[in-house]
Amino acid sequence: MILRTLVRADWRLLVRDRGALFLTFVLPLVFFTIFALIFGGTAGSGGGDLKPLRVVAIDEDASGLSAKLLDGLFEAAALDRLDGVETVDAAVVLVREGDADAAVVVPAGFEDAFGDFGSTPPAVRLVFDAANPMARFTIDGLLQAASFQAAPLVLMESGFDALEQFGGGATAEQRAALDALSALIEGERDGGADTGAAAGGMGALIAIDATAATERDDGESGPSIVDYYAAAIGVMFLLFSMTGAAGALLEEEERGTLERLLMSGVGIGPVLLGHWLFFALLGFAQLALMFVFAWLVFGLDLLNAQVLVGVSVVGLVTAAAASAFALFLAAACRTRAQLSGLSTVVILVMSAVGGSMVPRFIMPAIMNTLSSFTFNGWALDGFLAVLWQRDPDGSMADLLGSVALPVGVLVGATGLLLVLARRLARRWETV
Structure with missing residues (x-):
């Protein structure tokens, strides 16, 4: 009887505390939804579509x-081809500035x-x-698959040409067999042959020289994932x-x-x-220490x-x-306990969506869009422009x-939040 009374009393206290109810039952579902969208989309399990690599x-x-190699490459739904770029230098700049995820350059003399x-x-x-290391390995694999799709006819015809040149020529029957086999290969390719499986089973057919757009000519290493998380974790705990x-x-x-301070005329x-x-x-100071x-x-x-100045300005x-x-949230709350509960919910959600917990380059498109409405998203955009995308x-x-x-968005947000905090703080002037 006593235990039942105690349990009932605790339940009533919990029901009256809406913040505790939210933290207990709603926040876990919110986080589950966010990470299900992120990793469900990444795994292709129906949680959302990944943003195609540009x-x-x-x-x-x-x-x-x-031409066949590039056509086969862009048959993949994971890639989105950006047109209008004609030079390698322009393509590298586009990647370095974050407007493209990668650039593929087929050099002169490749077919010969x-x-x-x-x-x-x-x-x-x-x-x-x-900033998106997944792009390298994804495109590397797709290039190898596309090479197996584009190469069979070239290799076979080159082999017959070499036979005719050095081995006395091919017979009419051999040439007829070559034509029939060529038609068969073309038919299988048009019908969607599993070139990816072939690539995986036979190894690399073409050599790929992969470099980061931020790699330095002087031999110094470019940015690493440490740079990303220095900003991401720094913003969240800030x-x-x-x-x-x-x-x-x-x-x-x-x-x-x-009250005494306000009564003094301040x-x-x-x-x-x-x-x-x-x-x-x-x-x-906290960011600087990080x-x-x-x-x-x-x-x-x-x-x-440039890094020092850029990090200082954005910081x-x-x-x-x-x-x-923080002042806006404090002015909106009545007690410190209320502030603690509300700030925990808001900050954790913004950090998950904005990229402080999981890099945005592995998020599906919808999550990338939502990150534009978070404090973390804009702060990270500023830091990444300095640490990752700097020329x-x-x-x-x-x-x-x-x-x-x-920087402009954050400055505007600062002004807006201060105005809102001032309006909410009017309640203290009536004390």
Whole structure:
């Protein structure tokens, strides 16, 4: 009887606490849905369609074999061909700036060397975006499959040509057999032969020279996944620390400190601005510590002048926006416990969707779209423009121009959130 009464009392307390109910029953389902969409789409299990890889193709050989190779490559639904790019340099720039995931360059002389058994064909060049390492291996495999689809006739005809040249020629029956076999191969290819299985069973047929678009000519290594997560984890925990610090405003209200401060003639506006400035500086220091640690321990390229300036600019506006976001949540809540519950839900969801937990390049298209509505998504866009997509030969003006959009969005968000926080804080002026 006593146990039943205690259980009933605990249940009533839980039902009255809507935040606890949400954390207990709703938040796990929200996170399950997010990760099911991400990894369900990745595995092709119906959770959503992956965003196709955007690929630029440059055909320097302009031959029948190179055309068949590229046609076979882009038959894959996982690839989206970007047209209008005519030079290799332009294609590399497009990949480096994040407007394409990879560029495929078929070099001149590819078909002639491919059909010549006495020489090795030049390697197909694959330039990929280091921010999306999946692009390299996906396109590498599809290129090998496409080579098996395009090559049989070339190899067979070259072999018969060599036989005629060095072996006394082929008979009429042999030539008829060659024509029949050619028609059979063409029919199987048009009918959707499993060239991928053939590629997997026979190994590589063509050589592929894969390089990251950010690879340096001076031999220095380009960015790594450490650079990505230095920004991703830094932004997520910045949000947590800012909302935790903003809870001091609610503590001041509970202790009566805020009331005495307002009665002394200091308006709520200066109080909010003072807290915002301190929290923003605190957040910038937190981000700075994260990047310095990544530099010292994991080799992040922080001493480069452009990287240092770019990270500082993006870090300042990110910290300012996070501080304004925290003040907005604090002004919207009545107690620190309420702030803690609400901020945990909002920050975890934004971090999952915005790329702080899982890189956005493996997310399906719908998740990439949703990330544009998150704080984490825009902050990461700014940091990645500096750490991943920066042109090593570009100027400081080029770098600042590349971060102009995410910086502008974060600055606008800062102003909007401060205005909303000020309006919500009017309740304290009536105390």
